[in-house]
Amino acid sequence: MLSTDKRWKELGEVISGYCLDVQPGDKVAIAQYEPETWPLALGTYEAVIKAGGYPQIQLKSEYLRRAFMKYGTEAQYSWAPELEILSMEWADKYVALRGGYNLDIYHDIPADVLSANQTAHGVVSTARWKNTRWSLTRVPNAAFAQQAGLDLESVTDMYFNACLLDYEKDFNTWIEWAEKLQGTEEVHLTGKKTDLRMSIKDRPWGTPSARGNMPGAETDCAPHEFTVNGHIYFENPGVLGGRLMHDLYMEWKDGELVKATASTNEDYLHKILNTDKGASRIGEFAFGFNDQLTTFTNDILWDEKMYGTVHIAMGRAYARRGGTNESAIHWDIIKDLRQEGELLVDGKKVISGGELLLKDW
């Protein structure tokens, strides 16, 4: 079970150095999700030691989560895993190495059981962001390749290419590009069955980084909800809770959703958008920078960083971007501009012909 592909070691260095900035004496909790993620767990463990830190690995898996829901009592599947919480309190830094998994693994688990378990695991997430500097990556494995509709070698090569960047040079360029957007007022998106406008006046754009999510990066902002007007069509399916919604189309008037259709799982789409008041409104607008991400994988962590695409999030906005939408959901959906469409900000082209044009600003 040793992979001698040196890129795992390099990525371990990126996670320990760039993402977590591990310092001598730092305690680092590594959550290895799925056994196949082992090569990266080992690569990260080694890099943390080289940086003078003290790593420990906890094994997690969707198979384990399933065991609680399949065989446990309510008290058991509603239990917030205590050792994981202890490890968050212990750690200075935390990284989640999440392998892919069969999204249908919970096909026979009732929704209320899933939701109780999800709530319990939320306690760990809270402990994580309260106590640690953290980072998250989705690691390719056989299940992930299948989800992406690719072979494992190609998806793994794409992962390394997208993660093993020149973090001095590439990011400085991206940060400069994003800086050019500060102080802009209006986003205008056009394309196939798409013409959508929203005001972003006085709302800041985020600085692209891959520290919290690997691979990176994106720049994002929180539009003024009630200025959203127009319609949008999505070339690739929306994905939530393991379900795909094809041919998604949505239309707003002064921020109110007036139309929402899909050729598959339309009922489910309506259910999501009715979660609460904020769920049918746009909480985030963003676009990706990473030109090594060239193929959709149906995983939002990767796809939203893709060069030539934009995404909106239904629901909750980030308060640090001045957003006020407090919905319980935050559902990212990708719009592909690589074949058709443009992103204009204050009338100037940001994406056109599938290329980022900020360098020309």
Place this chain on the structure above:
Amino acid sequence: MLDTDKRWKAMGEVLAGYCLDVQPGQKVAIAQYEIETWPLALALYEAVIKAGGYPQIQLKSEYLRRAFLRYGSEEQYSWAPELEMQRIDWADCYAALRGGYNLDINSDIPVEVAAKNQRAHGVVSANRTKNSRWVLTRVPNAAFAQQAGMDLETLTDMYFNACLLDYETDLDRWIGWSKKLEGASEVHITGKKTDLRMSVKGRPWGTPNALRNIPGAEIDTAPIVSTVNGHIYFEYPGVLGGRLMHDMYLEWKDGELVKATASSNEDYLHKILNTDEGASKIGEVAFGLNDQLTHFTNDILWDEKMYGTIHIAMGRAYERMGGKNYSAIHWDIIKDLRLEGQLMIDDMVIIKDGKLQFENID
């Protein structure tokens, strides 16, 4: 990475039920050593949940230990892993599922570095046995098959056969056998280049079980050190610290070691036996009961349970057996009686022609 061999689930039930006796509400720490041990980790996790418990898995590996030794500062490799200590405080029960590993993995690590790390990890072991019910099993994987000189499938089948016993009837029978030895005075081992006697007068015999070590089981006692007289030859190599000592031969006079030879690693053998005063003296004599264990694996946890073999341990004796050897080492060495030799206890023939003879003893 899902193995649908249902015997893993059956093993999980044995570990959670028979070994750890997990009760509703109990917290169970599972240490998964090596990635390939995953099918058993998952099965045990499931069984703990079915028993009403709360499992959590910590991943360990000799690769991880090596990372500390290879890349860490002295402070780092001498560090007792804190989350593991917390885990032990947290847990009511603890299971170590140890995969095999390449015994030469630390070939380039200086001995003193490995020793310091070993001491740091010893803190965890000491706490483990103090605070929680625990069980330890060596789980077959590719590295273990290679160490055993077997293919993985045959080895795995042997593991399941040796562990998935009828724990009601088999153990009752074995416990009945061990009772026949109570009050015995002398152990006498004969065989190839072997004639060894020792007194066990007043010393109790252990009750066989597979609670702490699976597969089980053995019956053991602590001989009176100063009464050991004679010599013994070992058909299979002695194994310690990843080194093999072939054709080992040891000889004592009134408990004092007078000869110790081996055809390989003899220097290392002498070094071990000179660790301290007790290291050259016998601390334990025992024999295995598990007739499903038919092949040597060069792993003491399995081999010492093998039917038709006996073993002695150099060094530390168990106090619960009345032993008084306090050496820092406890090194088990297996003597095979299946082809030649016999074990007598007083006037009872215990092993003859490779078979346990308890059925013939009243």
